[in-house]
Amino acid sequence: MITIEGITQMRGVSRKAREEGKLIALVPTMGFFHEGHLSLIRKARKVGDLVVVSSFVNPSQFGPGEDYGAYPREPERDRTLAEENGTDVLFSPSIEEMYPQGYSTWVEVEGLTEVLCGRSRPGHFRGVTTVVTKLFHIVQPHYAIFGQKDYQQAQVIKRMVDDLNFDLRILVEPTVREPDGLAMSSRNLYLTPAERKDTVILYPSLLRAQELVQEGERDAGRISDMIRKMIADVERAEIDYVSIVDGENLRPISQLKGKVLIALAVKIGKARLIDNILLSVDE
Numbered sequence: 180m181i182t183i184e185g186i187t188q189m190r191g192v193s194r195k196a197r198e199e200g201k202l203i204a205l206v207p208t209m210g211f212f213h214e215g216h217l218s219l220i221r222k223a224r225k226v227g228d229l230v231v232v233s234s235f236v237n238p239s240q241f242g243p244g245e246d247y248g249a250y251p252r253e254p255e256r257d258r259t260l261a262e263e264n265g266t267d268v269l270f271s272p273s274i275e276e277m278y279p280q281g282y283s284t285w286v287e288v289e290g291l292t293e294v295l296c297g298r299s300r301p302g303h304f305r306g307v308t309t310v311v312t313k314l315f316h317i318v319q320p321h322y323a324i325f326g327q328k329d330y331q332q333a334q335v336i337k338r339m340v341d342d343l344n345f346d347l348r349i350l351v352e353p354t355v356r357e358p359d360g361l362a363m364s365s366r367n368l369y370l371t372p373a374e375r376k377d378t379v380i381l382y383p384s385l386l387r388a389q390e391l392v393q394e395g396e397r398d399a400g401r402i403s404d405m406i407r408k409m410i411a412d413v414e415r416a417e418i419d420y421v422s423i424v425d426g427e428n429l430r431p432i433s434q435l436k437g438k439v440l441i442a443l444a445v446k447i448g449k450a451r452l453i454d455n456i457l458l459s460v461d462e
C-alpha cells in the first residue's frame with residue numbers, strides 16, 4: 180500500500196491504472212476506521228483492481244458548533260487497518276490541498292438534502308457533495324462505495340452522479356453493527372459507558388417497526404409513534420427525528436407501500452446517532 184497526500188500524485192496513479200485497463204474502486208472516508216469502513220474496503224477489493232481509500236476530515240460538511248475539532252483521528256492505526264483489508268492507495272490530502280486560498284465553488288443537490296439530516300444540519304450535504312465531487316475528479320473511480328447507515332448521503336450522491344453525468348457506479352453496502360445492534364460509527368466514541376447502554380434501544384425500535392409492518396401495519400404515524408415511545412423511555416435520548424419516507428425521493432409518506440425508509444437521528448450525550456432500515460412493503 181502507498182500513502183499519497185498530493186492531488187497531482189493521486190491523479191498520476193489513477194491515470195496510469197486507467198491506461199492499464201484497471202478498474203478503480205474508491206472508498207471515501209473521514210478516517211478513524213471501524214468495521215463499517217473495513218467492510219466497504221473489502222467490497223472495493225472485490226470489485227476493483229486498484230483500491231483507493233480516501234481519508235479526509237472534511238471541514239465544509241461540519242456546521243458551526245459541530246464536532247469538526249473533536250472528530251477522532253488515528254492515522255497510524257488507519258494505515259495498518261487499510262493495508263490489512265486490501266487497500267492499494269491511501270489518499271489523505273491536507274486541507275490546504277483540498278481547499279486552497281480563494282476556494283469558492285460548491286456543489287449542491289436540491290430537494291433530497293432538505294429533509295431528514297438536512298433539516299438539522301444545514302449546509303452539511305453541500306459540504307459532502309462538494310468534497311465527493313472533488314474526490315471523484317481526482318481519483319477517477321469506476322466504483323465508489325458508501326454505507327447504508329448514511330442512506331440519505333448515498334441517495335444524494337447517486338442523484339448528483341446522475342444529474343452531473345459522472346461516469347461511475349455508486350455501491351451501497353449494509354450497515355455493520357455491534358453485537359447489541361448499535362450501528363458502527365466513529366461518533367460512538369463520544370458515548371460514556373452509561374450513554375452507550377442507552378443506545379441499545381435504537382436498533383430494537385427499528386426492528387419492532389419492521390415487525391409491525393410484517394404484522395400488517397401500514398400507518399406511518401402509528402409506527403413512528405411507537406418508535407418515539409420506545410426511545411422516549413431512555414431519559415438521556417433526545418430525538419432529532421423519526422421519519423418514515425419514500426426510499427427513493429425521501430419524501431414523508433402516510434401509508435407504507437413499496438420501498439420505504441424508516442430513519443432516525445437521536446442525540447445521546449455528545450453523540451448524534453443515526454440509523455435506518457429499508458423495507459419493501461406490499462400493499
Ligand code: PAF
Nearest residue numbers: 207208209237307310329
Ligand atoms: O461518510 C463520510 O465519511 C463522509 O461524509 C464522506 C462521504 C467521506 C465525505 O466527507
